[in-house]
Amino acid sequence: QVQLVESGGGLVKPGGSLRLSCAASGFTFSDYYMNWIRQAPGKGLEWISFISRINGDTNYADSVKGRFTISRDNAKNSLFLQMNGLRAEDTAIYFCARASNGVYDSWGQGTLVTVSS
Amino acid sequence: SYVLTQPASVSVAPGKTAKITCGGNNIGTKGVHWYQRKPGQAPVLVIYYDADRPSGIPERFSGSSSGNTATLTISRVEAGDEADYYCQVWDSSSDQSVFGGGTKLTVL
Numbered sequence: 001q002v003q004l005v006e007s008g009g010g011l012v013k014p015g016g017s018l019r020l021s022c023a024a025s026g027f028t029f030s031d032y033y034m035n036w037i038r039q040a041p042g043k044g045l046e047w048i049s050f051i052s053r054i055n056g057d058t059n060y061a062d063s064v065k066g067r068f069t070i071s072r073d074n075a076k077n078s079l080f081l082q083m084n085g086l087r088a089e090d091t092a093i094y095f096c097a098r099a100s101n102g103v104y105d106s107w108g109q110g111t112l113v114t115v116s117s
Numbered sequence: 118s119y120v121l122t123q124p125a126s127v128s129v130a131p132g133k134t135a136k137i138t139c140g141g142n143n144i145g146t147k148g149v150h151w152y153q154r155k156p157g158q159a160p161v162l163v164i165y166y167d168a169d170r171p172s173g174i175p176e177r178f179s180g181s182s183s184g185n186t187a188t189l190t191i192s193r194v195e196a197g198d199e200a201d202y203y204c205q206v207w208d209s210s211s212d213q214s215v216f217g218g219g220t221k222l223t224v225l
Contacts, residue, residue, distance in 0.1 A: 035214070037160075045152070045160065045203050047214035059212045062118070095159065102207040102214070103150050105171065107159040 002026040002106045004096050009111030016086050016115070022079040022096030022108055030054060030074040033099040036081050038092035039110075046092075049081065050099065064090075086115045119208040121217035128223045129194050137220045139187040139204030147206045149187040151180060154219075155200045163202075164189060191222070199224045 008020040022034070036048040049060045049070040058070050069082040079096050093110040122140040129135040139149060151164040162171050164180035167187065177192045191198055204217040 037214075037216075039154075044201075044219035045154070045205075045216040047205075047216060050214070061213060097160075102148065103162060103165045104152070104160070104205070105162050105165075107161075109159050 002098065004098065004106060004108035006094060006096055006108045006111035009094065009113045011114045011116065012086055013117050014087060014115055017082070017084045018086065018113060020081040020083065020094055020096075020111060020113070022081075024077045024079065024096075024098070027098070027106075029072075029077040034070075034072060034079045035097045035099050035104065036068075036070060036079075037095045037097050037104070037107075038090075038113075039095070040089070040092040043092075048094075051079070083113070086113075088115050091115045118211055118213070119206070119215045121204055121206065121215055123202075123204060123217040123220045125218070126221045126223060128225055129191075130225045131194055131196060133194055135191040135194050135198070135222055137189040137191075137202050137204075137222065139189070139217050140185055141187070141206065142185060144185055144187050144206065145183040147182075147208075149180065149182045150205045151189045152203045152205065153198075153200045154203065160203070194222075194224055196224050198222060 097104040098106040152160040167182040
């Protein structure tokens with residue numbers, strides 16, 4: 001069955017960096033666009049970024065553009081999110097999600113990122 | 118940027134019908150998807166492309182979209198349906214995904 005497992009979250013100081021990973025299994029990873037979506041405490045879901053299947057086309061929400069970088073390794077069935085210049089407002093649970101024709105049909109359990117001094 | 122507007126909360130008695138709306142400019146021309154999020158659990162897709170239901174989702178869940186409003190309808194509501202529900206569309210003009218603010222469904 002499809003499984004997405006995020007890792008790499010933790011506590012980081014403002015201005016710091018963190019790299020999230022998402023390990024995928026149960027499907028042909030390279031066939032799907034992949035996304036990062038987050039949920040801040042007490043807030044709703046916020047789409048962060050997508051990466052295309054093969055050629056690595058990407059896009060980002062305005063709130064993270066220039067600070068976050070999405071990447072993937074199809075050989076290792078892995079998705080990544082490099083987060084630099086972290087701010088308190090980046091505190092959230094970060095989910096990786098598989099996209100099928102723009103629909104997020106599978107999600108991981110999420111990893112918590114806390115930005116605090 | 119494209120904005121989706123949902124009511125913050127909807128309350129319904131067990132066995133009754135809940136309707137959760139999602140407002141957006143000409144949303145009827147876009148594909149609308151709905152997700153259920155329970156505390157501590159990953160979001161789950163419950164409706165995609167306005168009205169299609171993934172396998173495993175009860176027939177009690179249905180959707181529609183027209184004009185400036187999309188609606189998620191949950192019939193014969195059960196206690197286990199209590200959750201936050203989010204609508205989502207792809208905004209092709211910005212090449213970005215957009216979520217509504219979410220609606221907390223309370224089963225009385």
